[in-house]
Amino acid sequence: MYEPTPTEQKWQGLWAEQRTNEPDLDGAEHPYYNLMMFPYPSAEGLHVGNLYAFTGADFHGRYRRLRGLDVFQPIGFDAFGIHSENYALKVNVHPMELIPRSIETFTRQLERAGIMYDWSHTVTTTDPAYYRWTQWIFLQLFKAGLAEKKEAPVNWCPSCKTVLANEQVEGGKCERCGTEVGQRLLSQWFFRITDYTEKLLANLDWIDWSASTLTAQRNWIGRSDGALLRFRLASDPDETIEVFTTRPDTLFGATFMVLAPEHPLVDSLTTDERRAEVSAYRDAAAAVDLVERLKTDDKTKTGVFTGGFAINPATGLEIPVWIADYVLMEYGTGAIMAVPAHDQRDFEFARQYGLDIRPVVASPDLVEQTIDPSSVSLELGDQAFVEHAEGERLINSGEFSGLTAVEGGARIVASLGEQGLGEPQVNYRLHDWCISRQRYWGPPIPIIYCDECGTVPVPEADLPVLLPHVEQFKPGDDGIAPLAKAESFYRATCPTCGREARRETDVSDTFLDSAWYFLRYPSTDFDDRPMDEARTDRWLAVDMYIGGEEHAVLHLLYSRFITMALHDLGHVPFEEPYERFRKHGLIIRDGAKMSKSKGNVVNPDEYIDRYGADTFRTYLMFLGPYQEGGDFREAGIAGPQRFLSRTFDAVEAAVESGQTGFPDPDVERVIHQTIRQVTGDFESLSFNTAIAALMELLNVLRASGRVPTRDEVRPLVVMLGPIAPHLAEELWEMLGKESSLFEQAPWPDYDPSKLITDTVDLPVQVNGKLRGTITVARGADETTVSQAALADEGVKRHTDGVEIVKTIYIPDRLLNLVVRS
Template structure:
């Protein structure tokens, strides 16, 4: 009898073997078929891994291990997305340099990942804070700058009045700073921007060429927000100025009864002296400055606004004077910062008009505006619209655009909701931007030979009162000479956002130690595109857009060989606490994976996280579920006591073996890890019923299980005395013909009531089946048989008197 499975001894043993043998290192043999599996590299926080991390890592580890067994040269890398605000905040609070914080956090994360037995190629480990890495992040930025896709401009930002720093929208919660709880206001700062809008159409078109789950494609397209319509000029009464608006419904222009401009619109300040309610306008602008763009654009919130007394506009198609309002639901960062309001056919405009008693004119038949039921009519017939009356919406749009262009008061326009990417942060812990500011030459790029431009060592990385980066106080570093004219100049003191390093990290994995390029042409050609990329659903919008944008730019500049970086993208559901809520310290439901590994083993944790439920859906943690997976592995371990010497499958198990190979192989490829494990559980039950398993069957079972439970299966392979290592073995193959059952079960009835069952060969002749049926129930036939009915493959019904 084998001993009880000791996971602590076995797992440590095989992790050391794999390290010494460099078992999972991708090779530079470019003649082999390749497979590039990628998971999102983590932000190494002080808390270490939580049980949500192993779910995607295990899923792709299964695919990577299976692909190696199928003969592929597999690249399955890992690294660290280590710049960013959380580390800087921790450093400030605890007075520890961010570099030291990062080093400690990375060490902790790596130890935890290693304990779970992942087949990462640690020789290719990268860290975004390594100057040898961010040299190439800076290099890409310079390419963008020289192409006119990186520029600096004044931009409103979220400003924490206490932390004295700019915040991303997601760091503002209910108008206050997520970190300190202080009031957040809008403040204009000079910011570096990346012109991602230049790639809007390419980013949409590229989605037709990749294998992304549909909701990922939808989130990408919605964020880009392509629409077709017209830009229209509204003259300001008595002024030479005009307000240009973008609308997707130029056919509704006759229904425009007022205009709304963003509180930041420059037209307000230009005519400040003529506005008779300036105090009310100023008060409203101050209130709007305390809200993030997300809060302002929220559809469900109550509409607020102030009419601009002293300015009015003229509807260009009917000449009517209409009022101009300011309201915070109009953003200066979207469109032109001004809209025409058609309250009969837009819900937001209708709510605003009803609140402030503004005119509502129906211009598309179908809406009962008299009963206060606006209708956003996409089809219908135009009414109250002069030249458009009687036309359907689609024809009315065309005619109105032609009219606007003929009169010189508008033009056809394709618009995108996507805004240019705010790329600078007034912080210390980020990549320095390799630009100098010269009074004579303007913004000048560093020569590429001077890269990396390393972060200066600072005594204090506390935020400054004026909102500048802490680097701004490092005058010895800041003061430099202009690369163009040689005059005195100053280095840029803003740093890049955390998004920078994560927008191209997958390229560096292909050739991480290259000092002459971000990666060699040969490596990039061989490994790209990434075959399978898995990550959180929360990263399928911005991270995917930003990294696809950088990749497409590099492709256009002949640096990478593919127009898309990822051929396949999937996402996983969250693991929730046992109470069904998101895990958090405040809820007291956080599970530490170290505790699970210590008590039950890494293979148990891996198996449980794959068995917990459908991979793309959230699932609640269950301690009983963990124990159940440990019992499953213990049953596999004890099977070694039942192994016979036969190398082949036993006759009665052959079909089941081929069915299981087919099922597990398919399910591993389609995110159905839970049903793959269930199939192996069912197979084990059959072995226990027989109380024996051939050596060939056991070898196949542990090979199928190896990607899920690599430590235990490696040990069992060794115990059986099989050649080499299990990670070097070939993936089992099945024969389709042998997956079909050769025998079937038939119900035997007398006068329609089932009395017994028999097993027959599925192709057995009717005469033989009837004979077996009568033999099986001979003692139950008490009358005269008048009829024998056989429904092939299902039942035999014997009718007697």
Template sequence: MSTTDATHVTASYHPAEVERKWQQRWEEQGINRWTAEELRSAEKPFYNLMMFPYPSAEGLHVGNIYAFTGADIYGRFKRLQGHQVFQPIGFDAFGIHSENFALKQGINPMELIPRNVERFTKQLRRGGLMYDWSHTVDTTHPAYYKWTQWVFLQLYKAGLAEKKEAPVNWCPSCNTVLANEQVVGGLCERCDTPVEMRFLSQWFFKITNYAGRLLENLKTLDWSDTTRKAQENWIGRSEGAELQFPIARPKVADDRHASAEIQAEKPVIRVFTTRPDTVFGATYMVLAPEHPLVAQITTDEQRASVDEYRRQASAQDLVTRKKTDKTKTGVWTGGYAVNPATRQEIPVWIADYVLMEYGTGAIMAVPGHDERDFEFAQAFGLPIVRVVAGEGEDADAPLAEAYTGAGRLVNSGEFDGMEVAESKRVVTEWLAGMGLGEQRINYRLHDWTISRQRYWGPPIPILYCDACGIVPVPEDQLPVELPFIADYKPDASGISPLARHEEWYRTTCPSCGGQARRETDVSDTFLDSAWYFLRYPSTDHDALPFDPQITKKWLPVDSYIGGNEHAVMHLLYARFVTMALHDMGHIHFEEPFTRFRAHGLIVKEGSKMSKSRGNVVVPDEYIADWGADTIRTYLMFLGPYQEGGDFRDSGISGPYNFLSRVWDSVLSSVDRPLEAAVEQKMHATIKKVTEDLEVLSYNTAIAAMMEYLNVVRAGGRTPERAAVEPLVRLVAPFAPHLAEELWERLGHAESIFVEARWPTFDAEKAVADTVEFVVQVNGKVRARMEMARGIAEAEARDAALADEHVQRWIEGKQVRKTIFVPDRLLNLVVG
């Protein structure tokens, strides 16, 4: 008996009509909405999150829909498995991305960005995404950035925020400071403009205080290896030693009793090195041009040359100075330091390839065993001494190039003959005994520059008072609201547009009542996104940033999906802020994202999508023509979700036809027992799809469902209801509107995502009774045969010899050997 009436049987699949109906019903019934009480009482919570978008364009492109859909499928899958899934969405609407778009459009961002948010919202709603729109956040809304400013104040109170002058990356196009992580290949990651170096007074977060924990905790996270590796490399742990090179005042005697005099010499030049074993080969030192000791160590005779070189170096950008392949330049200061190992005076130079932001801003130069030092020594005629020799090498043989391999120490006093690996520790301990060295762990990571000399961001909640100095804005006076200003364009002065508005920045000091001035820089947009996941469940609360009970119930995030371009910046900053808030006692956990997966990228017809190529795919027209369910399924079918795929118009019809066949199969299904072959395939398919969804292998899950449907409809057979009802549940994460409609037509009153549960499988029934054997004759495939699983070699051989396709290749010949791979292959060697 048919499960549907005749009208339904003949009804064809019309995606637009189905999707409009179910999107309206989801909204009316609040299928995806959570109240505060429901969040508190959830018994099996699952926080499913996708990185929220920048509304910095006219709308979402298909690559965005690809990313969001993959996260949504996982959330719907978990919901069908019985989890109570909280899946919010918001907009990372502050920052240079959005402001640059506003500048390009010639519209004030305070007017333009809300329009973009509205446009993005409509597109996301049409995509059939399971978002709780009642818990949306917009980083530009005062109700949100009040708490971003609160986070800043907590870090300030904990001593993790400080203002200092430092060399910074400056984008002359965006007219703002960039964090190191925002410079890619020497270019601004937002606008591809070459970056410069400037010295500015900036606010920094002391993320370096957490370098060790940030690195160590990576071992505990369920993250993809590429993401973990990116963070490991950026944090950059190095084991070595900090050595002290006293500045020579009068000439130090070259004898064994010089150590006391050396220790009395102040000040000293401190260097971090991973090769303390080579200290005997340090023949000169190099300071960064900005090093504070340069002025003190420079002689009167060299001061003019040093000052001119420092001026030239300061005009370069940091990225250019980091290049290792450029011509080495430098100037001698006229001063000397004392090598703590040899007791010899060695000249002190300055050179632009040494940077204050790395190590101590000074290096001991060992030209015999460092390529950069070797090039510099050759350029300026400085001594090159071998202190490490490889197997069979002469200790006194001249070096044609720096030797960086393993070996034993030579020309190193009492340590001669010692292997490099052992000597690193021993030499460090020897110098430590004289008070001139100590073991040290160093990190590549630098403090996070958060000041931005732009308009479009949350004002930093700090005041400056002549009497009181730096004064944090009292928490009960938050938010410090961003005013509407017409002249919001940045300039090359390095001063924020807000500094042009005295009526805004003049205020009263909350400590003494005198005149004060507001900080006119705004904070980096990465601070907005470093804590937003904490706010989502607590958007109902205006009096606190995150409700303690709800936060303990739902956090940390169970599954987080986003772009791997944020593997360093966003994820690292979010981890730091979470750790800091944990240490202050505000939250109970120190890692924000239990599991993270990066999605792949979508290209169009083999090329990266870009406006210049004119190949950006806007999803709206495709959804209008094919339906959101088809586009969702097609995007997931393009390739492995974590790799991406090639969007081609010609491929869309395949997923559409598949969904249409599912529709027709359900509406024409009948109540009768399952055939054995269909039942086996059903259990095998449920097993396959379940396992694939857990690891985000969406393309193979879809392929498995397509294959299953072929079995269900083989030879034009009428499908059983028991065969198609599980299929509706399997397809629901991919095509939720279609699944809802078919679930209702199957006679169910509630939403499939409320009433249904993910289908289960019987592992024994999932195993097919037969397998396909490849039959070869002399190594060439001559037939493919279905045989009983577990068939013995002799029986498989007899079955193959009886097959007419095989017989024609062995006729008149003798089978001399049989090669048998159980349940897979039979090769008959004839002659």
């Protein structure tokens, strides 16, 4: 009888003892780096969602291993950051105590799940031995001019007392605590990720990633092609307002301009009689945070007229300049030319304030009927005309009238270019990466401020800048970082001049910790360098990265950027960190994402205790396609449980009978078909169908009480390896093998000649409906097949007395007789 718990303990013990899961990092001939996203070790312990992700990645890693590759499969802990800090505050335990405990729990849980980790190469981001190099990376970027400090409006969460990245704000509220977010102006460290925008975008064309992840990154980067145009001020022709537009073709329709409230030209544009109103509006806008301004529910446009005018370079008309909060300072130039006829937002604004609306683009048929496209009167309903009809043409656009929008746009830009008033431009949604956090639980940013020497990087020899143990680490509502109150920390001497100086007291974003951890795993045994050159050459880039799509943009984009920067600085020989990335699906329960608040979280320990890790693994991967996720239903676990137990019984019976060989050609054929199927399924991460195929094979092997031979069960045992590794090892041993299954690369090959039968069962349709199945020789010709088909009772019933007008015959696949009655 199959007893999972003792079997699993036995093999986990042997694996650890024999270092089965630790590849030779210096000598491996077929290195394969199988990476999975490392977890944030919460105090509550491992979540089934984590285990689902890891199990699938482990299936993949073990499969590659059984095919003969030297698989390096490390794990680590992403333990810095707001998650951990907030939780520590909540339970009132210092994170320096809490985190090691959480990691211990996680480690224990991961070990018993039977995942093929190399525990001799783990990474913990909170370990000074690790974050020393995180700080080192900051310094490399700083020296290369890729890190800079600038004052910027930032999102501020009054509850978490910290700056939030735009990504950490959802619908105007803090992602963590749900509090309404405000706006503050702070001096922050930024990484110039925008220097790499084009490379980040272009490489998406060749990296082998899940398609949806590629799309998400493209959208996030948000390239848009347009033009930069300059509008002279009516009051001062030497001064211009720059705008970015994707629709230069609509320039003749620009009847007013709108600046973001923070725009630097607002002051000089505002006339005295408008000043009070303008500054009231600007104050109100500043009180609302960046994200609040973008909130969905209330899109009613507001704004005020500055009293100033600009000149539309196309029409020569003076147009009013307004400010409004629907124009964002962070995008483009912080100013727009408003074309109400062809932009829904501008349209609404114009309606709201009674501004001119001038249509300048029309559908081709309308232009056909028009004698003079340079003077058309056109009624708009309650919508702007924004459709991009094929061949739409310009109207009311002077000399450009009648041209297609595409051509007209290009000509307008060219014409402005001659006057120095415009040129084509590309704009991106992507912003520089703000890495400063006014929090405690992160790696200090290694910078010293000296009155004499200015901003001085901490010398590399002085790293790490240790995060001190601070009792009162709760952030204050004054926006002062916790470390700024720790005098022994921030007092320093300037490394350059030796005078008294002050340390940077912000810590860096958690996303920086995780932006390079995979570079560290192979080199964890070196403490004098972040990445050993030989190790890096041998193992990196990552061959397969599996993770959740929730990280499709941030983590994956940041780690690509860091890798590119390190590449350009000569530290790594590749510019893309992950050659292949596959997203895994989300495991849900009762139709909802698992969460503590919904009370539908599953604790894996409970299930592993009851059923064993192998059964639980098999169940998790069987419940649905790995890349799509699925519904966790407790009842379903019985299937995998029976399957493993029946497999054990079958192998046991085979061993006892002592029979060998392949006595039954039908069974042998199924074995080969299964090998083909399962191999293909593992290649495409279709673990659910691989398991189903093995179940089918087992059903054949033991059909009607049949006892299989040792040779018949061997491929089954090997293919079970990635799925239920402990059981597979046990069965492998029962079959008389001496060393670990995973040391031997025994993945079976199928013999194509054994897949084929001499005869085939051919479905016969009449008018597309199945009326019979006939057995014919493989490759039989149409005449033979038709005759056999017409002799079939079921077919005859539908062909007698009617005329066969057409015969469709796909050899070995199908015969379709088309009749007319």
